[in-house]
Amino acid sequence: MADVRTQLVTRVRGMLSHALGAARQRQAVARSELDAARERLARTSRLAARVPDRVDAERRKRIDEINSRSAAQLTELAARAAEAARRQAPGAAGTTWDSWRPTPAVRAEPPGELRIGMVELSGAEPPPALVPLLDLGHVHVSGADRAGCDAVVSTLLLRALGRAAPGALRLTGYDPEHLGGGLAGFAPLATAGLLTFVGPGGLGRLLDDLVDQIRRINETVLAGEYGSLRELAAATGRRPEPWRVAVLLGGDELSRHERGQLDRVVRTGAACGVHLVVRGIALPDEPAVHRIVVDPRLTRLSGCPGLAVRPDPAPPAALVTETCREVAAHVNAGPAPAPFTDLLPPPDRMWQDDSATGLTAPIGDGPQGRPVLLTLGDYPPHALIGGPSGTGKTNLIFAWIGSLAARYSPAELEFYLLDFKEGVSFARLAQGRRDPSWLPHMRLVGINVNTDREFGLALLRFLAEELRRRADAAKRHEVTKLAELRAVDPTGRWPRIVAVVDEFQMLLAGRDAVAREAAELLEDLARRGRSQGIHLVLASQDVRGIEALWGRPALVAQFTLRIALPKALRILAERNDAAQVLPRHHAVVNAESGLAEGNQVARIPSASDWETWSELQHRLWRMRPSDAAPARLFDGDAVPRLDDAPDFAALRPPAAADGTRPGGRPDGTGRGPVALLGEIIDVQARSAVLRLPRAPGRNLAVLGTRVEEACAVLDAAARSLARQHRPGTARFSIACLDPDADPAARALYDRLGPDAAWYDEETMPELMAETAAGLGYGATPGEPHYLLLYAVDAAAGRLASRVGGRTGLEHLRRILHDGPERRSHVLAWWRGVARMRADLGGPASRTDQIGAWVALDVQGGELGSNLYPGSGGPDWYPRPWRGLFFDRAVHRTGQVIIPYGPPR
Known part of the structure; x- marks a missing residue:
């Protein structure tokens, strides 16, 4: 029993000792981990103490980077905005007043927007503030600062005037409170009919007239073919109508009719070049209306409501007056001619027309901007051109020749040109010593023949012989007209012939044999030439007293196409005086023998100066057929040389020693030397x-x-x-x-x-x-x-x-x-x-x-x-x-x- 107790005690003690050792070991590990944790905590505390300083430095660095990048972007954006504004408002539309001068838009170039000031930007160069007006919309100006509003209106009008060609901008002022005083600086425009003032009570008539203009332009100019004058100008290169800007500076409350007409102008005017600049009258909220609120501290534009604008100062009074005087003087001197290129087809359409039934080509622009066409064929067959010296007769002939030559190839058309006045303008159409080019259609150029009427007679004889040759060919093929002859003889060469005789009265002057025969040949050619494609174009400064012509009514009656230049006499019918009121660079074109109902007014391009003409001639010369020969140039003032004569070059001595050539013919002809x-x-x-x-x-x-x-x-x-x-x-x-x-x-x-x-x-x-x-x-x-x-x-x-x-x-x-x-x-x-x-x-x-x-x-x-x-x-x-x-x-x-x- 005791042993058993002893054994149990020993076993329990062993177990307790083992458990105690394990606990101590775990305690040591826990103490070690606690020390490590305390070290980590201390280190973390030390690190945590340094974190705020680092975070603040990083934050400040990032903020500085952001600010720097934002400033650069702002500068770049401002520069890009300024460059875009310069493109949108070129020349006079955006230049500062110290270097400002008119820079009219050319051809189809849009006039652009108009600068009224600078956009306020802190830390960057401010870009211009632009307002759309011409072809783009209307402008409404408001604000308590009356002087500032007047400055904005003057700025807009002067810049618009500087971007329009002289005469292409017409102003109408309605200023019932100050009776036009707000537009006094623009008064010189009135002398050229470019500025009209409407008195108190006239607003209704003014709005009615603007509506009538819009309706007319839509019906006759745009005619459903184009949506706006801007679109028409971009497509054709022509602007047939001026810009009309009505400046309305306050007034009484509008009647119901006036309000309705004003709304119609706002909705439809910009497409027809009719614009409003308004102060003191409410305008409806339409996309075409651009509003400017003028304030001494902060001016705003409806196009960029979030930005403030610093308006430009009013243009100097002397600058406004001088510019208006120059524009008025230019307009009073007469309109400029149209560009010659307006008459020409696109390069890929040159020489594409067929002359079998006639010749048709534009000679200039009509009042509505549409081309005025001249036709030579069965009707009308011949043309009569008249105009006093200096009215552009030679220029018109060049324009007509160029317009025809660009459309019809030399196989379709030939020219014979005779100039009885002194001068060498037409010599450039033939080959020269300095310029080897010539017009491929030209077969004869006679200049300075005022004392050589025989040369004109020789031309008429040549044309009469050509008429006989063509008539004989037509008889052989049993046809009567050139178109029929060309159809049955496609391999033959039957171009239409246009014979131009400038100052033709010299040919018919006097009562000698030359004048008699020339008149007879002219009458025969005029009567029978139409059927065989021979057309006469007679030009003169004045045809009064030419008995050989006007004494032959049958001859005159054949010239049904009449072209009268300013102040021309007796070219049109007796009671048709349309030519007496023509401006410069214009002509009355009449295909009804001069009767008034056949009148068309054409603006004639400038075609006679060499720089204008040479580009076309060189282009056509490079297109000439390989067998093309230069035109015969006869200069009455030049002395021919024997060494240059073709007949002299053809002379040869006999081939045999006995004075005979092969075949025994003496001197090669059997008729002696020459x-x-x-x-x-x-x-x-x-x-x-x-x-x-x-x-x-x-x-x-x-x-x-x-x-x-x-x-x-x-x-x-x-x-x-x-x-x-x-x-x-x-x-x-x-x-x-x-x-x-x-x-x-x-x-x-x-x-x-x-x-x-x-x-x-x-x-x-x-x-x-x-x-x-x-x-x-x-x-x-x-x-x-x-x-x-x-x-x-x-x-x-x-x-x-x-x-x-x-x-x-x-x-x-x-x-x-x-x-x-x-x-x-x-x-x-x-x-x-x-x-x-x-x-x-x-x-x-x-x-x-x-x-x-x-x-x-x-x-x-x-x-x-x-x-x-x-x-x-x-x-x-x-x-x-x-x-x-x-x-x-x-x-x-x-x-x-x-x-x-x-x-x-």
Whole structure:
């Protein structure tokens, strides 16, 4: 029992000891963890003590970063807003007053919004504050600061005036309280009709007029095709209507009718360019109304209600007055011409029109901004243009030619242009030395032909021949009109022809053969040309007193298209005086023979200056067909050169040593060599040709006292003859008896070289005797011999002496009579008809041995019946550097020629 008790006690003690050791161990661990926790707590406390300082530093840093970034963004936004404002309000719409000047919007450029001040921004450069007005809406100004309101109104009006072209902005003022005093600075505009004041009680009439303008513009200008004038201008580049701004500065309470009309203007006016600037009258809350509340401390705009605006000061009074005076002066001087580009189709539409049934092209803008078209076809077939000097006749012709040439290719249209007045404006249409381009449609340009009516007659003859050719082709194909001919002969070339004759009355002046034939040809062309696509355009400064035209009513009746420039007389019908009130750069276009009901007023573009025209001409020139040739340019003031003559370039010497070409034809023609004497006044560049075969009378006499011209005729004749002979196969004997002609004769002698022999007064009788001796009957013709005798009549005394049993004059007569058949030809200059007759045997002597002559300063009556067929001589009136050439073997009437100038 005791052992058991002992064992139990021992076991319990062991268990207690073990439990106590475990508890102590856990206590030690807990104490260690407590110490660690206390350390962590202390460390955390220390860290926690430092947290507020770090948090404050981070917060301040972030705040500084945010502030800096916000300031930069604000500056950037302000700069971007200022740049956008400058784009929205360019030039005069946004410039400060110290550098302000008018900068009218060009073409389809919108005028932009208008600056009235600067937006208040702290810490950044303030951007401009803009208000929309022109084409955009209406402006309502309110506020207790009356001076500030007046400054805002003046600012808006002056900036709008500066962005509009002169005359494109019209103001109407209604100021019943101050009777227009609020707009006094703009008063100079009234002298040009750009500012109208409406007195007290006139508001109703003013609003009625504005509503009528809006209705008219919607019906006739926009016509359902465009939604607004701004849209029309952007699409077409034209603005046919001015801006109309009504400035309403207070007044009595509006009636019901006035309120209704005001509301209509507010709703529909901006689209039609009708705008309101209002102070003292309530406007309805419409999107088109922009409100400005003016306050000395804080001005607000309805477009940006959250921002304050600092208004600009009122524009300087002197600036307002001077600007208005300049605008009024510009408008009073007349409207500017329309841009030439308005007449042209888009580049991809050039040369796309067909002229089979006629030619149609715009000539300018009508009052409603729509193009005024000119048509040439079966009706109307021909045109008559009239206008005093300086009214733009040449410009109108350029505009019409350019408008047609841009639409019709050279295969569809050809031009022939003749200008009888002095000047070279139309020369640019042909190829020049400085500018190689030419208008591809132009076939003939004649300038400075005021003294060469024969050239106009040559053009009419050419057109008459072309009319006959076309009529014959139409008969062969059994048709009557050009359109039908082109349909049945598509491979033929049948363009329409437009012949323009400026100052055409010069062609019909006088009562001579030229005027008579020209009038007959004009009448025939006007009557029959329409069916074959030949159209005449006659232009004149004044057609009064042109009997050859107005005495032929059948001729005038064919010119149903009439174009009258300002102050033109007798172009339109007798009682149609529309041209008398035309402004500059305008014309009355009438396709009803001038009757008043056919009037259309067109604003003509500026087309005649080279900068304007050259771009179109160069574009069309680059489009020309590969086989296109330059137009023939005839300048009546220019002296042609033999070296440039096509006929001279075509001359060649014979190919064989025996004087024959292949086939045995002497001189290549069988009719002898030719002498070129000068240029014929003709449509084609042709030379006056004298053939010198072996036939009686093939000699030439040059008659007159003008030394230089006589020498030029002989020089051209000799040089062209020499070109047809190989060296050593022809002789040229030159005898000069006039000291003034000696330099020219010597120069020819030097150019002819070894084939030429020189004779003077002493040796000339020997030349006559030697040449005559070789002409004996039965003698074999030798080599060609050309005797070039300068002022032969001066040797009359020396030739009176005998050489070989005969006088020198007798030898000369025999040479003239027998020489041509033996290849000896005389080309001689006599200084008068009487002197030539004396050398030939006296006043009663025959002149058959002179087969051809060129008369210089010799009146037609002096030539007489022996030299010219018929009685009384030819209709020849001498003029500088012109001659009348007549060849008995060829001509029925004389040819007017221009002697070739001396070689360069």
